[in-house]
Amino acid sequence: MDQIEERWTAEASAQLLGRKIVKVRYMSEREAASMGWGSRPVVLQLDDGNLIYPSMDDEGNDAGAFFTNNERQSVLPTI
Numbered sequence: 001m002d003q004i005e006e007r008w009t010a011e012a013s014a015q016l017l018g019r020k021i022v023k024v025r026y027m028s029e030r031e032a033a034s035m036g037w038g039s040r041p042v043v044l045q046l047d048d049g050n051l052i053y054p055s056m057d058d059e060g061n062d063a064g065a066f067f068t069n070n071e072r073q074s075v076l077p078t079i
Contacts, residue, residue, distance in 0.1 A: 015050065016046075016052075019046040019047055019048060019050075020046065020047040021044050021045070021046060021047075022045055022046065022047050023044075023045035024042065024043070024044055024045075025042075025043050025045075026040050026041070026042060026043065026079055027040040027041055027042075027043050027053060027063065028040070031043075032063065035060065035063075037062050037063050038062060038063075039062060039063045039078035039079065040063055040078060040079050041053045041054050041055075041063035041064055041065070041066070041078050042054070042066055042076045054066055062078075063078040064078065065077050065078055
């Protein structure tokens with residue numbers, strides 16, 4: 001593992017490991033508009049109040065979809 005991967009794995013682990021998802025919803029139209037987004041992603045609310053949601057890129061240019069390995073529904077799309 002290189003230093004960049006190690007750093008970001010540590011940061012992701014610090015924010016996510018041991019957390020519990022307490023609410024699942026789609027981002028509101030108001031929230032999406034405040035980000036300048038034309039579509040709305042799934043939002044995961046964690047037990048510490050943090051929100052996790054996908055973006056199409058790391059610059060936050062628009063909402064993104066969650067892909068899963070669930071055979072019944074492999075994509076949680078933007079709306």
